[in-house]
Amino acid sequence: MAEDTDPNAPWITLAGMLPVAITAALFIFFAGYLPGIAAGDTVRWAWAWIPSLDIALSFWLDGLSLMFALLITGIGALVMLYAARYLAGHPQYPRFSLYLFLFMLSMLGLVLADNLIALFVFWELTTFTSYLLIGFSHADPKSRRNALQALLLTAAGGLALLAGFILIGITQGTFELSVLNAAGSLSGDAWYLPILILVLAGAFTKSAQVPFHFWLPNAMAAPTPVSAYLHSATMVKGGVYLLARMHPSLSGTEVWLWTLTLFGGVTTVFASVMALRQIDLKQTLAYTTLMALGTLVMLLGGASGYAITAAMAFLLVHSLYKAALFLMIGVVDHATGTRDADVLGRLAGKMPATAAAAGLAALSMAGIPPLLGFIAKEVAYAGAVQSPVWPLLILFGLTANALMVAVAAIVAWRPFFGPQGQLPRPPHEGPWAMLLGPMALALLGLALGLAPGYAALLVEPAVNAVLGAPDSGGRLKLWAGFNLPLLLSGVTLALGLVLYLRHQSLRDRLIWLEARVPDLDAGWDRLLEHFMAAAKGQTRLIQTGRLRHYLFATFTVIVATVAVTMLARGPAAPAPSMGGLSVREWGIAGLILAGTLAVVLTRAVMTAIIALGVVGIGVALIFIVYSAPDVAITQLLVELLVVVLFAVAALKMPPALDPEGRQRHRPADAVLALLAGSVTTLVLLMVTSLPFDRRLSDFFEASSYAEAYGRNIVNVILVDFRALDTFGEIAVVVTAALGAFALLKSVSKARTRSGGAEGDREDRA
Amino acid sequence: MNSIIFSAGARILVALLLVFSVFMLLRGHNLPGGGFIGGLIGAVGFIVYALACGTAEAKAALRVSPEAIAMVGLGIALSAGLAAAPFGEALFTGIWIWVGGDSYATAALKPNTVLVFDVGVYLVVLGSIVSLACAFEEEV
Amino acid sequence: MESLTALLVGLLVAASVYLMLARNFLRFLFGLILLSNAANLVIFAAGRMTAGAPALVPEGASVPDGVIGNALPQALVLTAIVIGFGLLAFTLALTFEAYRRLRTLDSDEMRHAEPDEGKTEAGR
CATH class of the missing domain: 1.20.120 (Four Helix Bundle (Hemerythrin (Met), subunit A))
Known part of the structure; x- marks a missing residue:
């Protein structure tokens, strides 16, 4: 991406700044609802859309949707500002800016929609706009292929989701989420299982759970601001949002608990191991995102106040630090021309601000006190030990968190303090517009960690919304005393450091191992090939040309x-x-x-x-x-x-x-x-x-x-009662006559021009 | 078919058929006939003429090209349909004006858009079919 | 008469389907003409058939006298005949041009747009 851009080009343009301004204004607008929502209010806006099908364009603002709305608009404004500088001088920048803005609006619609059909429409709009963004470098075949893969996979999940929503509408008699959630669990319904499977198919493809995970690392073909925004903070969380949104209706059963725990757990462990294997830092972060999504799904499998608080707190902290880290990688890439983990090193001296932002974000990711990441991890462990499936949760959680510590060090320690390789360009500090985003997000992680009461303001209403009932609250504490979760945190940290020190040899072994397990990504290509072959065969069978x-x-x-x-x-x-x-x-x-x-x-x-x-x-x-x-x-x-x-x-x-x-x-x-x-x-x-x-x-x-x-x-019928029909019919007669006339005349002219055609006329006596 | 008797007879026949076709067109509102039938009869007349004397002469006798006749007919039919608009009626509603009276029974002259529309149909059918037949005759 | 017409329509449809499935394009055209006749008869007969009473309002009256032939299907069939002729003329022009260029009337051999993949015409 960087080669198309011109660092000296003017970057404050209308196409870039207007979306930033609107998004920031939306952020302030939603922030204004914070006190009311924290006090337990909800807001609903509705317009009739398709009244005959009982479908309304209705929006609902409660704790959960407000938290998402603030993340989308807040991180959105920072990312758009960053992108304006990152892509300065790119000939296609206005197009990019439009796509990103449309994506932001779709995502906002998705988290605010109260009507299931409206939610589905916004869901598919995010799929569609993200397709345009992933494939932004459309001259690159790999970029196009990855964009199409993401589109097909998530759109297929979206169709399953639509089927699930329609089933809900038919069996429950309403498409309004607010009504559904107030009515309680659907688990008694005869159609519960089909509904659950269809909804989960949508959520799992969107949130890239194993075995649908492979599109997400490929989606990193997009420019870095897109990866930071879509594939860490927002779009991929769409599936998580849906699971949280429908938690009151669908959770509380054994199927829910086990499906989410297993899918989430496997994704978590798989992704954190794969993260260690990557050399490209952006790919490393992509896999940690996958890990975070797995963790969120796993936590949402539970129904306790602890589990949900952990999920919401982790969601918040992950959005903050992951966006910061992605943006930081973009700054480093922009400045040095590489993202290779083995080459980058000793940048701290030349890029102190970047290093500071990266360090803070990475500390939050590793879960070191006093950052918000630590609090989220503690609550997660506290939730895990109380869960009915605690051995699984502890096992998955411990493995993943230890690996996260190692990855945090790889991403934020090595490039700035580790040994330096041959850099393509001499490093220099990034411009302020690109540093503002990572800096603000990283500092927010620190500030909310130091003052968890403000984080609770955002997290607790969301928890109440997910649980469908008021939770006791007060679980977000920096210091909860000497207890089991603290011990687990200590073990995590120690394990993580060991893993970091040995990460290069581990990585070689993982690369060796990876070559020996089936590759789903290549399998996808084969699937598409078979599909096209089947289409071709079918065409040959049906379209005989006779x-x-x-x-x-x-x-x-x-x-x-x-x-x-x-x-x-x-x-x-x-x-x-x-x-x-x-x-x-x-x-x-x-x-x-x-x-x-x-x-x-x-x-x-x-x-x-x-x-x-x-x-x-x-x-x-x-x-x-x-x-x-x-x-x-x-x-x-x-x-x-x-x-x-x-x-x-x-x-x-x-x-x-x-x-x-x-x-x-x-x-x-x-x-x-x-x-x-x-x-x-x-x-x-x-x-x-x-x-x-x-x-x-x-x-x-x-x-x-x-x-x-x-x-x-x-005759009266023809020329009076049905004269309009007759007019249409005589128009057909004229058309047919002129058509035949043109056919006979034009061909004859062509033949005369080509010459000598008269000879091949066979005249019959 | 270059017989002198045929080509001489054809001229008379064409004149008769044309008169007859206009007659069928005009009486169509009250008795069997109308624009479609009139147009077909007229077209048959010209085709007979074309077979007897050649298409060039038949077209010369028409003076304007048959395609133009068809398009003009379509325009006339459309105008007759649109004429209802200034009278505040739905498009293609028949409009009647009484001259020298105040109803259909008493009026001496009864100009109306229905007959205009039928004339349009007549010209469309006549022009289209003559055009088709001449194209076949010339090119095939 | 409706029953006899139904049988005649069946005959015409059977003949036209058989002709339209032939490989010779002229046969296809003959089938098209028969099908157009059959369709007109179906519309006509479905509106019921009345012998010897044209749909006219007699001179001096303002409504028809007694039972008359149904005018609506007649109006539909009348325009259908003219349009059918237009369609036929166009198809005939198309057939003729195809023959002039490809020197064949066999629709199986008209493979200009969709050439046979690797097959020869010898196998037919």
Whole structure:
């Protein structure tokens, strides 16, 4: 990314600063609700959207959505400011700024939506905007591929989510989350399990739980501000938000507890081990994000006040330190031109502010007192020891946290104080616009750690919202006394330091190991390949390029649907009544029969054309006898014209039709033709046996002369009652005529130009 | 078909068919006939003429190109439909004006948009089909 | 007469489907003409058939006298006939141009847009 940018270009532009200003204003707007929400209020805004389906565009602000809204707008404003400087001079920067702003709005809509359908729409909007952001470097095929992977995976999860939401709407009779959550748990519902599976499918893909995790590290193809914002602080937390939001409705069952604990736990451990394996610092951070998401899911599996407080506190602290660290990596990358963990070193002297921000954020990540990260970890351990599945939680938590300590050191100690390799560029301190974000977020982690009461102001209303009932509170304390969680923290720290000291040899072994386990990312590519191959095979099967195959399929479908409908819904087929028919009628029928048979059987084109004329005259005779003089005249004239046109055209085409006796498909065609004929006959017999509704006919007969002053009712219908239809029809006639005219003329001109074409005309005497 | 008798007869036949087609058009509101039938009859007349004397002569007798006739007809039909708007009626509603009376029965002259619309239909059908037939005759 | 018409329509549809499935494009066109006739008859017969009473309001009266032929399907069929003719003329022009360029009327051999992959025409 950095190579497209120009550090000397002006970076304070309207495209960059307007979104920053709006986002900051939104942050202040939401911060204004903080005291009220902390006191237990909620706010709801609603507009009718699709009233017929009981879908409203409604928003609900409570403790949970407020915390998310503040994180989204607060970190959003800082990241947008950072991006303006980071991408200064990039030709596509305004596009980027627009995408980022749209993403921010979608994310805000997602966490504020009260209506499930609205939530889904915003959910997919975040998927879509993040696709545009991941694929921002669209000239790079890898970037495009990774963007598409994220899109397909999260959009597929989103569709499952929609199905789950619709099931909720059908079984519970409401789409409003506020109503649903107040009604309590759905666990007694017969549809609970399908709903849970569908919702979890959406949440787990969005929040990148194993085995859907692989898109998240790939999404790091995006510019660094995007990674900092989407893939640490906001979008990937969408799934976590959903689990927290629906906690009152869906939690409290064994399935919920075990599914979330296992998926979250496996993701946590897997991700923290993988984080140690990475060389690119951005990839390292990507895997720690995965680890954090796993931890959050694991904690949300519980239902105790401790577990949820731990989840919310960890969510807050993670958003702060992870965004800070990502932004810091961007500063380092910008300044030195590399993110290689083995090359970066001894930057502290040249980049003191960056080093300070990185250090504070990393201390929070490692859970060292007195930072907020320490408090969150203590509460998590306290929650874990009380959980019914405590051995699992302690095991997962301890492993992951120890690895986090090691990773924190790799990310924030080594580049600034460790040994230095060959840097592409001499390091220099970053500009203030890029330092403001990491600095502010890192300092916030420290300040909230020192004064946990302010953190509680944000966290406790959220906890109450997730639990659906007021919690006792007061769990966020810097010093909780000598207890089991403190001991666990000590063990974590010691273990983490050992891991850091040995991390390079560990990394080599992990790389060795990684080559020997199945690669889901490559599996994804194979899946897509198979998918395309299947599509290609299907196309080859269905799209044969032969007209008669298409027609055969079309007629088969028509015959089958009509026949099935008729058998299932239609009245009993009446017997044809042939009474009261004179010689006249039989004569006409015989004429049509003879003409039709001649057309089918003859091999001479001229005979067929004449036979067609006979059929047409037979049909015209029916119109004459049965009171339709206008139609009959039209039919006769058109029949005449058809014969003329065909005769003219046939002069230049082969006079004989091909014999069909040896064509293998004709018997099957004949069967289908007979079926089509029988079905049409039966339908018409049924229609004419039903009582006739004369309302329209009565109207036309009564008003033709009285209102339209015409005695020929057919003509009055054509030019007055239904004149608009007639206008459309004559327009079709003009179009068809001009089309045929153009077709014949243009081709003839082309032939004349190419020259010598006259010779290949075969003239027939 | 370059028989002198045929081409001489065709001229008379065309004149007769054209008169007949206008007759069918005008009586269409009260008796079998109308724009579609009139247009078809007129087209048959010109096609007979084209077969007898060649398309160039048939087109010369028409004076304007058949495609233009069709488009003008479409425009006339559309104007007749739009004419309802100034009268505050829905589009394509028939508008009647009584001259020399105050109802259909008493008025001497009864200009109306319905007949104008039917004339448009007549010209569309006539122009389109003559154009088609000439194109086939010339190119095929 | 509705019953007899139903049988005739069945005959016309069967013949037209059979013709439209043929490989020769002219046969397809013949089938199209028959199908258009059949469709017109279906609309006409579904509106019930009345012999010898055109849909006219007699001179001097303001409403028709007694039972008359149903005018609505007649109006629909009348325009359908003219439009059917337009469609047919266009298809005929298309057929003729296709024949002039490709020198064949066999729709299986008209593979300009979708060439056969690796197959030869010998197998047919």
